[in-house]
Amino acid sequence: MKHAPLVDQLIHAFTCLPGVGPRSAQRMAYALLDRGREQGRRLGDALHAAMDGVQHCQRCRNYAEAELCPICESPKRDASLICIVSTPADVLAFEQSGEYLGQYFVLMGELSPLDGIGPRELGLDVLEQRLQGGEIRELILATGTTVEGEATAHYILDLAQDAGVQVTRIAQGVPMGGDLEFVDGATLAQALRARRPFES
Ligand SMILES: [Zn+2]
The missing domain is CATH 3.40.1360.10 (Dna Topoisomerase Vi A Subunit; Chain: A, domain 2)
Structure with a gap:
């Protein structure tokens, strides 16, 4: 059995997302078509608006409108x-x-x-x-x-x-409230190298 062309097109479109293969894409398409028409329309609107309206800041390259x-x-x-x-x-x-x-x-x-x-x-x-x-x-x-x-x-x-x-x-190192036993060796070595005088 083949999907209707629009269903195929939707599945294929989802595979452009990072980490989404054909099976996940199929699940997403079915979910929206079966139980999420309204969310699907909102997703489409949000995609359209963002693709047209978001650019890169000319100074810092972050997303900007x-x-x-x-x-x-x-x-x-x-x-x-x-x-x-x-x-x-x-x-x-x-x-x-x-x-x-x-x-x-x-x-x-x-x-x-x-x-x-x-x-x-x-x-x-x-x-x-x-x-x-x-x-x-x-x-x-x-x-x-x-x-x-x-x-x-x-x-x-x-x-x-x-x-x-x-x-x-920026100093790299041990997270606040973190236990040293869970910090990997490279992080600990870097934290040691970046040590500063201990002052009150
Ligand atoms: Zn900027």
Whole structure:
């Protein structure tokens, strides 16, 4: 038995999502067609609106609905302090901490030559221009500690040093309230290397 063409089309469309294979896609399509017509219509509307209305902020590359995102547009944020992160989710994490008043640069990935992700794909040519422009005082590196994250951090370090811009890196280490026995060795070693004087 074959599906009706529109059902097939729907199933196929779901397979574009990360981690969704043909069987999961089929389950999703059936669920919406059987019991979720209204949610399905809302999903379609949300997809349409986002695909047409979301762009990348021209300063920081985060998702935005205008040329600049609210953070880059805010006069309260220090434009001379830029935190480099890999994804928009990282920006949210920093914002939730409420501690950071600088701006961001969102790479939307990390260097991964085998996957065809080079400096241009991460907007590093744009970052280099901004660094050379002289408005940035300090770059804070907050990329991941994977091999790709490290390679990305070192590439950006070179760009910043060429431009004479100070670079710092967030301390990596032991989570608050975490038990040391659950922390992996690499994290613990990094936390040890990044230790600071203990003061009252
Ligand atoms: Zn922005």
